[in-house]
Amino acid sequence: xxxxxxxxxxxxxxxxxxxxxxxxxxxxxxxxxxxxxxxxxxxxxxxxxxxxxxxxxxxxxxxxxxxxxxxxxxxxxxxxxxxxxxxxxxxxxxxxxxxxxxxxxxxxxxxxxxxxxxxxxxxxxxxxxxxxxxxxxxxxxxxxxxxxxxxxxxxxxxxxxxxxxxxxxxxxxxxxxxxxxxxxxxxxxxxxxxxxxxxxxxxxxxxxxxxxxxxxxxxxxxxxxxxxxxxxxxxxxxxxxxxxxxxxxxxxxxxxxxxxxxxxxxxxxxxxxxxxxxxxxxxxxxxxxxxxxxxxxxxxxxxxxxxxxxxxxxxxxxxxxxxxxxxxxxxxxxxxxxxxxxxxxxxxxxxxxxxxxx
Ligand SMILES: *Cc1c(COP(=O)(O)O)cnc(C)c1O
Numbered sequence: 001x002x003x004x005x006x007x008x009x010x011x012x013x014x015x016x017x018x019x020x021x022x023x024x025x026x027x028x029x030x031x032x033x034x035x036x037x038x039x040x041x042x043x044x045x046x047x048x049x050x051x052x053x054x055x056x057x058x059x060x061x062x063x064x065x066x067x068x069x070x071x072x073x074x075x076x077x078x079x080x081x082x083x084x085x086x087x088x089x090x091x092x093x094x095x096x097x098x099x100x101x102x103x104x105x106x107x108x109x110x111x112x113x114x115x116x117x118x119x120x121x122x123x124x125x126x127x128x129x130x131x132x133x134x135x136x137x138x139x140x141x142x143x144x145x146x147x148x149x150x151x152x153x154x155x156x157x158x159x160x161x162x163x164x165x166x167x168x169x170x171x172x173x174x175x176x177x178x179x180x181x182x183x184x185x186x187x188x189x190x191x192x193x194x195x196x197x198x199x200x201x202x203x204x205x206x207x208x209x210x211x212x213x214x215x216x217x218x219x220x221x222x223x224x225x226x227x228x229x230x231x232x233x234x235x236x237x238x239x240x241x242x243x244x245x246x247x248x249x250x251x252x253x254x255x256x257x258x259x260x261x262x263x264x265x266x267x268x269x270x271x272x273x274x275x276x277x278x279x280x281x282x283x284x285x286x287x288x289x290x291x292x293x294x295x296x297x298x299x300x301x302x303x304x305x306x307x308x309x310x311x312x313x314x315x316x317x318x319x320x321x322x323x324x325x326x327x328x329x330x331x332x333x334x335x336x337x338x339x340x341x342x343x344x345x346x347x348x349x350x351x352x353x354x355x356x357x358x
Contacts, residue, residue, distance in 0.1 A: 007346040010324035011153055011299065012176065012197040015341040019258065020250045038246050043239050051242075052235065055249040058256050063185050065208065072207040072227070073235040073245050078104075078175045078194035081205060082111035085171060085190065088227050089144050090117040091219045097143040097168070100124035101133060102152035103330065104173055122146075130155040132291040139165045144216065145189050146170050151177035153197065154328040156301030156335065157294040162187065169213065177298045178206070179255060180340055181266040189213040195244060198298070198339045199251050203244035255340065265340055272338050272347045273297035279351045285358045289333060303333045310334055313357055320353055 008015040031038040034047055041047045056071040095118045098109050112119045123134035139146050146165045151158040153176040169189025178193035190209045196202035214228055223229045229237045259265050280286040280302050289301045304310045317325050327333035
């Protein structure tokens, strides 16, 4: 551990690569010879243009996106997308399918219904406290899109592979597993991710949207809520969150150049999660809360024999330099969020601690 930093298992905002933080620190007062901080340069300057264009280019390369995709940087978090998606794509009585796999899916459904959009919930895992990912889902042929949450940050479940929608464009909230693995992006009409879980600091949400989805936006809607506004202006209709975009750019550069791309990242993430689940499964002291074929490689949720023991575990962990292991306040228990920036070394140290604590 460098610079007295702890092993950070926060769910979000979460750990960032140390090299990225150091690069930000080193260039903070004088960005690229500009004589200004990156937080002081104009978003209309060449400096910022280079930053946002590099972030877009790297995103397209990492995800293998064709020219029919737009990469946007929006504000309002992933939560804003819950309302923008139905507002933009479900005009004139159109419908969409939603799969409910937890807290965030539930919120996405609520925001569509607030707008009186006739959406259908085609599958849900609420019957077992969202501990699994539904299988064999029948999607409706008149759905404009099928919305899923690719990784359920709070419940600790993740789609191992994406459902067959019979050609209906998928829309995924990938906030907590974006850029953690490679996948076929062509099946997606839109992907969104709040940056603060896996790709940067809070303050920006990345949205990847396909051309044919943008053509669905017909009715007049307020400019700030219309995808076309941002797609037509390289995300600079108004002042973007410049610093957050800059930090995202550096994280993407790290993924691309230091890690070596998404296949490498996926391999490492599988190894990290594997170590933790092995530790949980090989004891009768720790108990995983997600069904094993639905387990998340990003958020490992587990319980101890009782709540008192859990409190003690979290306390002892803090004393030993492990932060963020408390489960979400809505579910209790323990959770280790092990996003891209959490090192294998951090996982090995946690595994040792768990064995000793037991
Ligand atoms: C954290 C999270 C959100 C909420 O993100 P905000 O940027 O705070 O709005 C939405 N969906 C998922 C899956 C999340 O993990």
